[in-house]
Amino acid sequence: MLLALKDVWVHYRKVAAVRGISISVEEGEIVTLIGANGAGKSTTLRTISGLKRPSSGAIEFAGERIDTVAPDQITKFGIAHVPEGRHVFPYMSVVENLEIGAYLRTDKAAIDKGYEEVFEHFPRLRERRKQQAGTLSGGEQQMLAMGRALMSDPKLILMDEPSLGLSPIMCREIAKIIRDLHQLGRTIVLVEQNARLALALAQKGYVLETGSIVLDGPAQELRQNDEIKHTYLGIASTGEADGKSDNA
Amino acid sequence: MDLDTFVQTLLNSIQTSSVYALVAVGLAMAFGVMKMANFAHGEFYMIGAYVLYQVYQLWGLNFWIGVVVAIPVVALLGVATERVIFRNTGANILAGFMATVGLGFVLQVAALQIWGHGLMKRIDTPYMGAAEIGDAHVGWQRLIIIPCAIAMLIALRWFLYNVKLGKALRACAQDPETASLQGIKVRNMTMLAMAIAGASAGLAGALMAPVAAITPYMGHHIVIIAFIVIVVGGTASVGGAVVAAIILGFIHTFVTTLVDSTTAAMVGVGIMALTLVVRPQGLLGRETP
Numbered sequence: 001m002l003l004a005l006k007d008v009w010v011h012y013r014k015v016a017a018v019r020g021i022s023i024s025v026e027e028g029e030i031v032t033l034i035g036a037n038g039a040g041k042s043t044t045l046r047t048i049s050g051l052k053r054p055s056s057g058a059i060e061f062a063g064e065r066i067d068t069v070a071p072d073q074i075t076k077f078g079i080a081h082v083p084e085g086r087h088v089f090p091y092m093s094v095v096e097n098l099e100i101g102a103y104l105r106t107d108k109a110a111i112d113k114g115y116e117e118v119f120e121h122f123p124r125l126r127e128r129r130k131q132q133a134g135t136l137s138g139g140e141q142q143m144l145a146m147g148r149a150l151m152s153d154p155k156l157i158l159m160d161e162p163s164l165g166l167s168p169i170m171c172r173e174i175a176k177i178i179r180d181l182h183q184l185g186r187t188i189v190l191v192e193q194n195a196r197l198a199l200a201l202a203q204k205g206y207v208l209e210t211g212s213i214v215l216d217g218p219a220q221e222l223r224q225n226d227e228i229k230h231t232y233l234g235i236a237s238t239g240e241a242d243g244k245s246d247n248a
Numbered sequence: 249m250d251l252d253t254f255v256q257t258l259l260n261s262i263q264t265s266s267v268y269a270l271v272a273v274g275l276a277m278a279f280g281v282m283k284m285a286n287f288a289h290g291e292f293y294m295i296g297a298y299v300l301y302q303v304y305q306l307w308g309l310n311f312w313i314g315v316v317v318a319i320p321v322v323a324l325l326g327v328a329t330e331r332v333i334f335r336n337t338g339a340n341i342l343a344g345f346m347a348t349v350g351l352g353f354v355l356q357v358a359a360l361q362i363w364g365h366g367l368m369k370r371i372d373t374p375y376m377g378a379a380e381i382g383d384a385h386v387g388w389q390r391l392i393i394i395p396c397a398i399a400m401l402i403a404l405r406w407f408l409y410n411v412k413l414g415k416a417l418r419a420c421a422q423d424p425e426t427a428s429l430q431g432i433k434v435r436n437m438t439m440l441a442m443a444i445a446g447a448s449a450g451l452a453g454a455l456m457a458p459v460a461a462i463t464p465y466m467g468h469h470i471v472i473i474a475f476i477v478i479v480v481g482g483t484a485s486v487g488g489a490v491v492a493a494i495i496l497g498f499i500h501t502f503v504t505t506l507v508d509s510t511t512a513a514m515v516g517v518g519i520m521a522l523t524l525v526v527r528p529q530g531l532l533g534r535e536t537p
Protein backbone atom coordinates (compact mmCIF):
# COMPACT_ATOMS: atom_id res chain seq x y z
CA MET A 1 0.00 0.00 0.00
CA LEU A 2 1.41 3.38 -1.02
CA LEU A 3 -0.84 5.75 0.94
CA ALA A 4 -3.06 5.05 3.90
CA LEU A 5 -5.23 7.40 5.93
CA LYS A 6 -6.34 5.83 9.17
CA ASP A 7 -9.25 7.34 11.02
CA VAL A 8 -8.15 10.89 10.15
CA TRP A 9 -9.95 13.84 11.72
CA VAL A 10 -9.32 17.41 10.62
CA HIS A 11 -10.69 20.50 12.31
CA TYR A 12 -10.89 24.15 11.40
CA ARG A 13 -10.84 25.57 14.90
CA LYS A 14 -13.68 23.67 16.53
CA VAL A 15 -15.44 22.59 13.36
CA ALA A 16 -14.68 19.13 12.06
CA ALA A 17 -14.26 19.20 8.28
CA VAL A 18 -13.05 15.60 8.03
CA ARG A 19 -14.52 13.08 10.44
CA GLY A 20 -12.52 9.95 10.85
CA ILE A 21 -11.91 8.86 7.31
CA SER A 22 -9.80 5.90 6.25
CA ILE A 23 -8.50 5.65 2.73
CA SER A 24 -6.00 3.37 1.07
CA VAL A 25 -4.24 3.79 -2.22
CA GLU A 26 -2.24 1.08 -3.95
CA GLU A 27 0.69 1.81 -6.19
CA GLY A 28 -0.32 2.42 -9.80
CA GLU A 29 -3.95 3.12 -8.97
CA ILE A 30 -6.22 6.05 -9.61
CA VAL A 31 -8.34 6.54 -6.53
CA THR A 32 -11.06 9.14 -6.57
CA LEU A 33 -12.77 11.07 -3.80
CA ILE A 34 -16.10 12.42 -4.87
CA GLY A 35 -18.55 14.56 -2.97
CA ALA A 36 -20.48 17.80 -3.04
CA ASN A 37 -19.21 21.29 -2.15
CA GLY A 38 -17.84 21.40 1.35
CA ALA A 39 -17.70 17.63 1.75
CA GLY A 40 -14.06 17.82 2.84
CA LYS A 41 -12.29 16.69 -0.30
CA SER A 42 -9.80 19.53 -0.49
CA THR A 43 -9.23 19.38 3.24
CA THR A 44 -8.29 15.72 2.87
CA LEU A 45 -5.74 16.43 0.15
CA ARG A 46 -4.36 19.44 2.04
CA THR A 47 -3.91 17.25 5.08
CA ILE A 48 -2.01 14.64 3.08
CA SER A 49 0.39 17.27 1.72
CA GLY A 50 0.94 18.85 5.13
CA LEU A 51 -0.81 22.17 4.55
CA LYS A 52 -3.19 21.14 7.31
CA ARG A 53 -2.46 19.02 10.37
CA PRO A 54 -4.85 16.23 11.26
CA SER A 55 -6.23 16.53 14.78
CA SER A 56 -6.11 12.78 15.15
CA GLY A 57 -5.47 9.65 13.14
CA ALA A 58 -2.48 8.64 11.05
CA ILE A 59 -1.27 9.13 7.52
CA GLU A 60 1.24 6.69 6.15
CA PHE A 61 3.10 6.97 2.90
CA ALA A 62 5.22 4.07 1.71
CA GLY A 63 5.21 2.76 5.26
CA GLU A 64 6.30 6.05 6.89
CA ARG A 65 4.20 8.35 9.03
CA ILE A 66 3.88 11.69 7.23
CA ASP A 67 1.20 13.44 9.24
CA THR A 68 3.61 15.87 10.88
CA VAL A 69 5.71 16.56 7.81
CA ALA A 70 5.80 20.20 6.68
CA PRO A 71 4.44 20.99 3.20
CA ASP A 72 7.87 22.05 1.98
CA GLN A 73 9.19 18.57 2.82
CA ILE A 74 6.40 16.62 1.19
CA THR A 75 7.90 16.60 -2.33
CA LYS A 76 10.93 14.88 -0.85
CA PHE A 77 8.68 11.95 0.01
CA GLY A 78 7.45 11.88 -3.57
CA ILE A 79 4.07 13.53 -3.20
CA ALA A 80 2.99 16.28 -5.57
CA HIS A 81 -0.15 18.35 -5.05
CA VAL A 82 -2.03 19.96 -7.93
CA PRO A 83 -4.13 22.43 -5.96
CA GLU A 84 -7.75 23.36 -6.52
CA GLY A 85 -7.91 26.38 -8.77
CA ARG A 86 -4.56 25.42 -10.38
CA HIS A 87 -2.44 28.07 -8.58
CA VAL A 88 0.19 28.50 -11.25
CA PHE A 89 2.71 31.26 -10.49
CA PRO A 90 0.99 33.94 -12.56
CA TYR A 91 3.92 36.26 -13.23
CA MET A 92 6.36 33.55 -14.15
CA SER A 93 6.73 31.96 -17.55
CA VAL A 94 5.59 28.42 -18.31
CA VAL A 95 9.17 27.17 -18.21
CA GLU A 96 9.86 28.92 -14.92
CA ASN A 97 6.76 27.34 -13.39
CA LEU A 98 8.05 23.94 -14.45
CA GLU A 99 11.50 24.76 -13.13
CA ILE A 100 10.02 25.60 -9.74
CA GLY A 101 8.21 22.24 -9.85
CA ALA A 102 11.66 20.61 -9.92
CA TYR A 103 12.96 22.90 -7.17
CA LEU A 104 14.40 20.19 -4.95
CA ARG A 105 15.91 18.14 -7.73
CA THR A 106 19.53 18.65 -8.63
CA ASP A 107 20.19 16.09 -11.34
CA LYS A 108 20.30 18.24 -14.47
CA ALA A 109 19.84 15.35 -16.89
CA ALA A 110 16.83 14.03 -14.98
CA ILE A 111 15.26 17.49 -14.95
CA ASP A 112 15.74 17.82 -18.70
CA LYS A 113 14.01 14.47 -19.09
CA GLY A 114 11.23 15.86 -16.92
CA TYR A 115 10.71 18.79 -19.29
CA GLU A 116 10.57 16.39 -22.21
CA GLU A 117 8.01 14.22 -20.47
CA VAL A 118 5.84 17.23 -19.61
CA PHE A 119 6.03 18.62 -23.12
CA GLU A 120 5.10 15.22 -24.52
CA HIS A 121 1.99 15.11 -22.38
CA PHE A 122 1.20 18.76 -22.99
CA PRO A 123 2.46 19.89 -26.41
CA ARG A 124 0.63 23.16 -25.89
CA LEU A 125 2.92 24.04 -23.03
CA ARG A 126 5.91 23.66 -25.30
CA GLU A 127 4.37 26.15 -27.73
CA ARG A 128 3.78 28.58 -24.91
CA ARG A 129 6.91 28.00 -22.90
CA LYS A 130 7.86 31.70 -22.79
CA GLN A 131 4.33 32.93 -22.03
CA GLN A 132 3.40 34.28 -18.59
CA ALA A 133 1.39 31.62 -16.80
CA GLY A 134 -1.27 34.10 -15.69
CA THR A 135 -2.17 34.79 -19.31
CA LEU A 136 -2.79 31.13 -20.19
CA SER A 137 -6.35 29.85 -20.58
CA GLY A 138 -7.90 27.92 -17.71
CA GLY A 139 -7.27 24.60 -19.41
CA GLU A 140 -3.68 25.50 -20.18
CA GLN A 141 -3.14 26.57 -16.58
CA GLN A 142 -4.49 23.21 -15.45
CA MET A 143 -2.02 21.51 -17.78
CA LEU A 144 0.77 23.64 -16.36
CA ALA A 145 -0.20 22.84 -12.79
CA MET A 146 -0.15 19.14 -13.67
CA GLY A 147 3.12 19.53 -15.54
CA ARG A 148 4.67 21.32 -12.60
CA ALA A 149 3.66 18.41 -10.37
CA LEU A 150 5.26 15.94 -12.80
CA MET A 151 8.52 17.88 -12.67
CA SER A 152 9.18 16.54 -9.19
CA ASP A 153 8.86 13.00 -10.56
CA PRO A 154 6.35 12.11 -7.84
CA LYS A 155 5.34 8.69 -6.64
CA LEU A 156 1.89 10.04 -5.88
CA ILE A 157 -0.01 12.94 -7.47
CA LEU A 158 -2.87 14.59 -5.63
CA MET A 159 -5.23 16.33 -8.05
CA ASP A 160 -7.88 18.64 -6.72
CA GLU A 161 -10.74 19.14 -9.18
CA PRO A 162 -8.73 19.31 -12.38
CA SER A 163 -11.92 19.63 -14.45
CA LEU A 164 -13.20 22.62 -12.51
CA GLY A 165 -14.42 25.35 -14.84
CA LEU A 166 -13.16 23.73 -18.02
CA SER A 167 -15.04 23.25 -21.27
CA PRO A 168 -16.18 19.70 -22.09
CA ILE A 169 -13.48 19.45 -24.74
CA MET A 170 -10.80 20.56 -22.32
CA CYS A 171 -12.16 18.14 -19.70
CA ARG A 172 -11.77 15.32 -22.17
CA GLU A 173 -8.22 16.36 -22.90
CA ILE A 174 -7.35 16.49 -19.21
CA ALA A 175 -9.03 13.11 -18.71
CA LYS A 176 -6.98 11.61 -21.49
CA ILE A 177 -3.79 12.88 -19.89
CA ILE A 178 -4.77 11.46 -16.52
CA ARG A 179 -5.38 8.13 -18.21
CA ASP A 180 -2.00 8.34 -19.95
CA LEU A 181 -0.30 9.04 -16.64
CA HIS A 182 -2.02 6.01 -15.16
CA GLN A 183 -0.89 3.88 -18.06
CA LEU A 184 2.67 5.04 -17.42
CA GLY A 185 2.34 3.72 -13.87
CA ARG A 186 1.69 6.94 -11.91
CA THR A 187 -0.40 6.75 -8.78
CA ILE A 188 -3.09 9.41 -8.55
CA VAL A 189 -5.61 10.57 -5.96
CA LEU A 190 -8.25 12.41 -7.92
CA VAL A 191 -10.71 14.71 -6.19
CA GLU A 192 -13.70 15.60 -8.30
CA GLN A 193 -17.18 16.98 -8.19
CA ASN A 194 -17.59 15.67 -11.67
CA ALA A 195 -18.32 12.11 -10.54
CA ARG A 196 -18.98 10.90 -14.03
CA LEU A 197 -15.51 11.85 -15.14
CA ALA A 198 -13.85 10.65 -11.96
CA LEU A 199 -15.51 7.22 -11.88
CA ALA A 200 -14.68 6.72 -15.53
CA LEU A 201 -11.00 7.23 -14.79
CA ALA A 202 -10.56 5.66 -11.38
CA GLN A 203 -10.24 2.06 -10.28
CA LYS A 204 -11.48 2.81 -6.81
CA GLY A 205 -13.69 5.48 -5.31
CA TYR A 206 -14.72 7.00 -2.01
CA VAL A 207 -17.85 9.07 -1.57
CA LEU A 208 -17.52 11.87 0.97
CA GLU A 209 -20.45 13.57 2.62
CA THR A 210 -19.91 16.26 5.25
CA GLY A 211 -16.54 14.87 6.20
CA SER A 212 -17.39 11.18 6.33
CA ILE A 213 -17.03 8.39 3.85
CA VAL A 214 -20.51 7.11 3.11
CA LEU A 215 -19.64 4.72 0.35
CA ASP A 216 -16.55 3.18 -1.18
CA GLY A 217 -15.59 0.46 -3.56
CA PRO A 218 -14.36 -0.29 -7.05
CA ALA A 219 -15.29 2.51 -9.44
CA GLN A 220 -17.10 -0.01 -11.62
CA GLU A 221 -19.47 -0.81 -8.78
CA LEU A 222 -19.95 2.79 -7.72
CA ARG A 223 -21.00 3.65 -11.23
CA GLN A 224 -23.79 1.12 -10.98
CA ASN A 225 -24.88 2.18 -7.51
CA ASP A 226 -28.39 3.62 -7.59
CA GLU A 227 -27.75 6.28 -5.00
CA ILE A 228 -24.67 7.52 -6.79
CA LYS A 229 -26.48 7.49 -10.09
CA HIS A 230 -29.16 9.58 -8.54
CA THR A 231 -27.10 12.01 -6.49
CA TYR A 232 -23.85 12.36 -8.37
CA LEU A 233 -24.45 11.26 -11.91
CA GLY A 234 -27.81 12.97 -12.26
CA ILE A 235 -29.58 9.91 -13.55
CA ALA A 236 -33.16 9.77 -12.28
CA SER A 237 -34.39 6.36 -13.32
CA THR A 238 -32.41 3.25 -12.62
CA GLY A 239 -31.72 0.56 -15.12
CA GLU A 240 -31.41 2.53 -18.32
CA ALA A 241 -28.14 4.30 -17.92
CA ASP A 242 -24.91 2.42 -17.86
CA GLY A 243 -21.31 3.13 -17.14
CA LYS A 244 -20.07 2.81 -20.68
CA SER A 245 -21.45 6.12 -21.89
CA ASP A 246 -19.69 7.80 -19.03
CA ASN A 247 -16.31 7.50 -20.63
CA ALA A 248 -15.22 11.06 -20.88
CA MET B 249 15.81 77.88 -16.40
CA ASP B 250 18.91 78.21 -18.53
CA LEU B 251 20.64 75.28 -20.17
CA ASP B 252 23.36 74.97 -17.54
CA THR B 253 20.88 74.87 -14.70
CA PHE B 254 18.85 72.38 -16.68
CA VAL B 255 21.81 70.04 -17.22
CA GLN B 256 22.79 70.35 -13.60
CA THR B 257 19.25 69.62 -12.41
CA LEU B 258 19.05 66.70 -14.81
CA LEU B 259 22.16 65.10 -13.33
CA ASN B 260 20.91 65.77 -9.83
CA SER B 261 17.62 64.13 -10.76
CA ILE B 262 19.34 60.98 -11.95
CA GLN B 263 21.33 60.83 -8.72
CA THR B 264 18.21 61.39 -6.59
CA SER B 265 16.30 58.75 -8.54
CA SER B 266 19.14 56.30 -7.97
CA VAL B 267 18.92 56.70 -4.21
CA TYR B 268 15.12 56.52 -4.22
CA ALA B 269 15.28 53.36 -6.31
CA LEU B 270 17.81 51.67 -4.02
CA VAL B 271 15.76 52.39 -0.92
CA ALA B 272 12.34 51.69 -2.43
CA VAL B 273 13.33 48.44 -4.13
CA GLY B 274 14.07 46.79 -0.81
CA LEU B 275 10.84 47.98 0.70
CA ALA B 276 8.88 46.62 -2.27
CA MET B 277 10.79 43.36 -2.24
CA ALA B 278 10.07 42.71 1.44
CA PHE B 279 6.48 43.78 1.04
CA GLY B 280 6.06 41.47 -1.93
CA VAL B 281 7.13 38.41 -0.02
CA MET B 282 5.70 39.17 3.42
CA LYS B 283 2.78 41.48 2.59
CA MET B 284 4.09 43.47 5.54
CA ALA B 285 5.71 46.89 5.49
CA ASN B 286 8.93 47.53 7.35
CA PHE B 287 8.66 50.97 8.95
CA ALA B 288 12.25 50.75 10.18
CA HIS B 289 13.50 50.68 6.59
CA GLY B 290 14.59 54.33 6.83
CA GLU B 291 16.72 53.43 9.83
CA PHE B 292 18.37 50.68 7.78
CA TYR B 293 19.47 53.46 5.44
CA MET B 294 20.66 55.51 8.42
CA ILE B 295 22.70 52.61 9.81
CA GLY B 296 24.30 52.19 6.39
CA ALA B 297 25.47 55.80 6.59
CA TYR B 298 26.87 55.35 10.11
CA VAL B 299 28.71 52.19 9.13
CA LEU B 300 30.43 54.18 6.42
CA TYR B 301 31.20 56.94 8.92
CA GLN B 302 32.73 54.38 11.25
CA VAL B 303 34.83 52.56 8.69
CA TYR B 304 35.89 55.48 6.54
CA GLN B 305 35.99 58.47 8.87
CA LEU B 306 36.81 56.94 12.24
CA TRP B 307 38.93 53.97 11.25
CA GLY B 308 40.37 55.79 8.26
CA LEU B 309 39.95 52.91 5.86
CA ASN B 310 39.18 53.28 2.17
CA PHE B 311 35.77 54.71 1.26
CA TRP B 312 34.86 51.64 -0.80
CA ILE B 313 35.69 49.34 2.07
CA GLY B 314 33.10 51.28 4.07
CA VAL B 315 30.54 50.81 1.31
CA VAL B 316 31.28 47.11 1.00
CA VAL B 317 31.04 46.62 4.76
CA ALA B 318 27.76 48.55 5.05
CA ILE B 319 25.99 46.16 2.68
CA PRO B 320 26.32 42.92 4.70
CA VAL B 321 25.97 44.70 8.05
CA VAL B 322 22.58 46.16 7.14
CA ALA B 323 21.59 42.94 5.33
CA LEU B 324 22.14 41.13 8.64
CA LEU B 325 20.03 43.73 10.35
CA GLY B 326 17.29 42.88 7.84
CA VAL B 327 17.60 39.18 8.60
CA ALA B 328 17.47 39.87 12.33
CA THR B 329 14.34 41.98 11.83
CA GLU B 330 12.70 39.07 10.06
CA ARG B 331 13.67 36.59 12.75
CA VAL B 332 12.77 38.77 15.71
CA ILE B 333 9.78 40.73 14.42
CA PHE B 334 8.07 39.46 11.29
CA ARG B 335 8.34 35.81 12.21
CA ASN B 336 6.41 36.56 15.38
CA THR B 337 3.90 39.04 14.03
CA GLY B 338 2.91 36.67 11.24
CA ALA B 339 0.30 38.33 9.06
CA ASN B 340 -0.83 40.70 11.83
CA ILE B 341 -0.40 44.03 10.09
CA LEU B 342 -0.95 46.15 13.18
CA ALA B 343 1.62 44.20 15.17
CA GLY B 344 4.12 44.48 12.31
CA PHE B 345 3.53 48.22 12.12
CA MET B 346 3.96 48.79 15.84
CA ALA B 347 7.00 46.54 16.14
CA THR B 348 8.89 48.02 13.19
CA VAL B 349 8.09 51.60 14.16
CA GLY B 350 9.45 50.66 17.59
CA LEU B 351 12.53 49.13 15.99
CA GLY B 352 13.08 52.40 14.15
CA PHE B 353 13.23 54.26 17.46
CA VAL B 354 15.50 51.61 18.96
CA LEU B 355 17.93 51.97 16.07
CA GLN B 356 17.91 55.76 16.40
CA VAL B 357 18.72 55.53 20.09
CA ALA B 358 21.37 52.91 19.37
CA ALA B 359 23.00 55.25 16.85
CA LEU B 360 22.94 58.04 19.45
CA GLN B 361 24.53 55.77 22.05
CA ILE B 362 27.22 54.42 19.77
CA TRP B 363 28.16 57.51 17.78
CA GLY B 364 27.18 60.19 20.24
CA HIS B 365 24.87 63.17 20.45
CA GLY B 366 25.51 66.51 18.98
CA LEU B 367 25.64 67.88 15.52
CA MET B 368 25.60 65.83 12.43
CA LYS B 369 28.70 63.87 11.63
CA ARG B 370 31.12 65.35 9.13
CA ILE B 371 32.77 63.18 6.60
CA ASP B 372 35.75 64.21 4.51
CA THR B 373 34.58 63.95 0.94
CA PRO B 374 36.47 61.05 -0.61
CA TYR B 375 35.99 62.33 -4.15
CA MET B 376 36.50 66.07 -4.25
CA GLY B 377 35.78 68.14 -7.27
CA ALA B 378 32.95 68.29 -9.69
CA ALA B 379 32.13 67.23 -13.19
CA GLU B 380 31.76 70.34 -15.31
CA ILE B 381 29.58 70.44 -18.34
CA GLY B 382 29.45 73.99 -19.59
CA ASP B 383 28.72 76.00 -16.51
CA ALA B 384 26.91 73.14 -14.84
CA HIS B 385 28.81 71.25 -12.21
CA VAL B 386 27.85 68.26 -10.14
CA GLY B 387 30.13 66.83 -7.48
CA TRP B 388 31.79 63.53 -8.29
CA GLN B 389 30.71 62.23 -4.93
CA ARG B 390 27.11 62.53 -6.07
CA LEU B 391 27.75 61.20 -9.55
CA ILE B 392 29.36 57.96 -8.41
CA ILE B 393 26.08 57.03 -6.74
CA ILE B 394 24.49 56.57 -10.15
CA PRO B 395 26.61 53.68 -11.52
CA CYS B 396 26.57 52.01 -8.09
CA ALA B 397 22.78 52.05 -7.98
CA ILE B 398 22.50 50.84 -11.54
CA ALA B 399 24.91 47.99 -10.84
CA MET B 400 22.97 46.96 -7.74
CA LEU B 401 19.65 47.01 -9.57
CA ILE B 402 21.01 45.03 -12.50
CA ALA B 403 22.49 42.49 -10.11
CA LEU B 404 19.17 42.20 -8.31
CA ARG B 405 17.28 41.71 -11.53
CA TRP B 406 19.75 39.12 -12.70
CA PHE B 407 19.39 37.28 -9.41
CA LEU B 408 15.59 37.30 -9.51
CA TYR B 409 15.29 36.13 -13.10
CA ASN B 410 18.31 33.92 -13.65
CA VAL B 411 19.19 32.26 -10.37
CA LYS B 412 17.09 29.40 -9.03
CA LEU B 413 16.95 30.96 -5.57
CA GLY B 414 15.77 34.26 -7.03
CA LYS B 415 13.06 32.49 -8.96
CA ALA B 416 11.98 30.73 -5.79
CA LEU B 417 11.77 34.13 -4.12
CA ARG B 418 9.47 35.39 -6.87
CA ALA B 419 7.35 32.23 -6.67
CA CYS B 420 7.03 32.78 -2.95
CA ALA B 421 5.92 36.39 -3.45
CA GLN B 422 3.28 35.28 -5.93
CA ASP B 423 1.84 32.32 -4.07
CA PRO B 424 3.59 31.28 -0.84
CA GLU B 425 1.44 28.23 -0.11
CA THR B 426 1.91 26.76 -3.58
CA ALA B 427 5.60 27.62 -3.39
CA SER B 428 5.87 25.59 -0.20
CA LEU B 429 4.28 22.61 -1.99
CA GLN B 430 7.19 22.73 -4.46
CA GLY B 431 9.67 22.33 -1.62
CA ILE B 432 10.47 26.02 -1.12
CA LYS B 433 10.91 27.03 2.53
CA VAL B 434 8.85 30.19 2.85
CA ARG B 435 10.69 31.37 5.95
CA ASN B 436 14.03 31.24 4.21
CA MET B 437 12.58 33.31 1.42
CA THR B 438 11.26 36.02 3.77
CA MET B 439 14.69 36.11 5.37
CA LEU B 440 16.30 36.43 1.95
CA ALA B 441 13.92 39.24 1.00
CA MET B 442 14.78 41.11 4.18
CA ALA B 443 18.49 40.57 3.55
CA ILE B 444 18.15 42.09 0.09
CA ALA B 445 16.09 44.95 1.52
CA GLY B 446 18.79 45.62 4.10
CA ALA B 447 21.61 45.33 1.60
CA SER B 448 20.15 47.87 -0.81
CA ALA B 449 19.15 50.33 1.92
CA GLY B 450 22.60 49.95 3.50
CA LEU B 451 24.28 50.62 0.18
CA ALA B 452 22.15 53.72 -0.35
CA GLY B 453 22.96 55.02 3.11
CA ALA B 454 26.68 54.44 2.71
CA LEU B 455 26.80 56.14 -0.69
CA MET B 456 24.86 59.13 0.61
CA ALA B 457 26.88 59.49 3.80
CA PRO B 458 29.46 61.93 2.36
CA VAL B 459 26.83 64.18 0.80
CA ALA B 460 24.01 63.98 3.35
CA ALA B 461 23.77 65.09 6.94
CA ILE B 462 24.43 62.01 9.05
CA THR B 463 22.04 62.03 11.97
CA PRO B 464 20.02 59.31 13.70
CA TYR B 465 16.91 60.79 12.09
CA MET B 466 18.13 60.90 8.50
CA GLY B 467 15.93 57.92 7.61
CA HIS B 468 12.63 59.75 8.16
CA HIS B 469 12.64 61.77 5.01
CA ILE B 470 13.82 58.96 2.74
CA VAL B 471 11.44 56.32 4.07
CA ILE B 472 8.42 58.51 3.45
CA ILE B 473 9.56 59.01 -0.11
CA ALA B 474 10.18 55.28 -0.42
CA PHE B 475 6.63 54.55 0.67
CA ILE B 476 5.28 57.06 -1.85
CA VAL B 477 7.46 55.43 -4.50
CA ILE B 478 6.18 51.92 -3.85
CA VAL B 479 2.57 53.05 -3.71
CA VAL B 480 3.00 54.79 -7.05
CA GLY B 481 4.92 51.85 -8.52
CA GLY B 482 2.71 49.09 -7.11
CA THR B 483 3.48 48.03 -3.56
CA ALA B 484 4.84 44.58 -4.34
CA SER B 485 6.41 45.38 -7.68
CA VAL B 486 10.19 45.71 -7.76
CA GLY B 487 10.14 46.95 -11.36
CA GLY B 488 7.39 49.41 -10.49
CA ALA B 489 9.47 50.75 -7.63
CA VAL B 490 12.34 51.52 -10.01
CA VAL B 491 10.08 53.26 -12.54
CA ALA B 492 8.32 55.28 -9.84
CA ALA B 493 11.67 56.16 -8.23
CA ILE B 494 12.86 57.65 -11.50
CA ILE B 495 9.64 59.62 -11.99
CA LEU B 496 9.57 60.96 -8.44
CA GLY B 497 13.30 61.64 -8.38
CA PHE B 498 12.97 63.85 -11.44
CA ILE B 499 9.85 65.62 -10.23
CA HIS B 500 11.23 66.25 -6.75
CA THR B 501 14.51 67.58 -8.04
CA PHE B 502 13.01 69.83 -10.69
CA VAL B 503 10.30 71.21 -8.44
CA THR B 504 12.86 71.81 -5.68
CA THR B 505 15.07 73.72 -8.09
CA LEU B 506 12.27 75.73 -9.66
CA VAL B 507 10.16 76.32 -6.55
CA ASP B 508 11.22 74.86 -3.20
CA SER B 509 11.44 71.56 -1.37
CA THR B 510 8.14 71.94 0.48
CA THR B 511 6.29 72.27 -2.80
CA ALA B 512 8.25 69.28 -4.12
CA ALA B 513 7.14 67.16 -1.18
CA MET B 514 3.54 68.22 -1.73
CA VAL B 515 3.73 67.40 -5.41
CA GLY B 516 5.08 63.96 -4.51
CA VAL B 517 2.17 63.25 -2.19
CA GLY B 518 -0.19 64.65 -4.83
CA ILE B 519 1.17 62.17 -7.37
CA MET B 520 0.60 59.36 -4.91
CA ALA B 521 -2.97 60.50 -4.26
CA LEU B 522 -3.61 60.77 -7.98
CA THR B 523 -2.19 57.29 -8.56
CA LEU B 524 -4.45 55.86 -5.87
CA VAL B 525 -7.47 57.36 -7.61
CA VAL B 526 -6.58 56.60 -11.20
CA ARG B 527 -4.65 53.36 -10.83
CA PRO B 528 -4.95 52.03 -7.28
CA GLN B 529 -2.75 49.01 -7.95
CA GLY B 530 0.13 51.32 -8.94
CA LEU B 531 1.90 51.83 -12.26
CA LEU B 532 3.19 48.27 -12.60
CA GLY B 533 1.08 46.88 -9.81
CA ARG B 534 -0.86 43.68 -10.10
CA GLU B 535 -4.41 42.90 -9.20
CA THR B 536 -3.22 39.88 -7.27
CA PRO B 537 0.03 39.89 -5.31
Ligand SMILES: Nc1ncnc2c1ncn2[C@@H]1O[C@H](COP(=O)(O)OP(=O)(O)OP(=O)(O)O)[C@@H](O)[C@H]1O
Pocket residue numbers: 012017035036037038039040041042043044084193
Ligand atom coordinates in the same frame (compact mmCIF):
# COMPACT_ATOMS: atom_id res chain seq x y z
N1 LIG C 1 -9.73 27.69 5.92
C1 LIG C 1 -10.90 27.23 6.42
N2 LIG C 1 -11.38 27.73 7.57
C2 LIG C 1 -12.53 27.28 8.09
N3 LIG C 1 -13.29 26.33 7.52
C3 LIG C 1 -12.86 25.80 6.37
C4 LIG C 1 -11.65 26.23 5.75
N4 LIG C 1 -11.48 25.53 4.61
C5 LIG C 1 -12.54 24.71 4.52
N5 LIG C 1 -13.37 24.86 5.57
C6 LIG C 1 -14.61 24.13 5.80
O1 LIG C 1 -14.34 22.75 5.78
C7 LIG C 1 -15.35 22.05 5.09
C8 LIG C 1 -14.72 21.24 3.98
O2 LIG C 1 -14.15 22.10 3.03
P1 LIG C 1 -13.35 21.58 1.77
O3 LIG C 1 -12.76 22.76 1.10
O4 LIG C 1 -12.45 20.50 2.17
O5 LIG C 1 -14.51 20.99 0.87
P2 LIG C 1 -14.45 20.42 -0.61
O6 LIG C 1 -15.03 19.07 -0.56
O7 LIG C 1 -13.12 20.54 -1.19
O8 LIG C 1 -15.46 21.39 -1.36
P3 LIG C 1 -15.41 21.97 -2.85
O9 LIG C 1 -15.93 20.91 -3.75
O10 LIG C 1 -16.31 23.14 -2.81
O11 LIG C 1 -14.02 22.33 -3.15
C9 LIG C 1 -16.32 23.10 4.60
O12 LIG C 1 -17.41 23.11 5.47
C10 LIG C 1 -15.59 24.38 4.67
O13 LIG C 1 -16.44 25.44 4.96
Ligand SMILES: [Mg+2]
Pocket residue numbers: 041042043084160
Ligand atom coordinates in the same frame (compact mmCIF):
# COMPACT_ATOMS: atom_id res chain seq x y z
MG1 LIG D 1 -12.32 21.63 -2.69
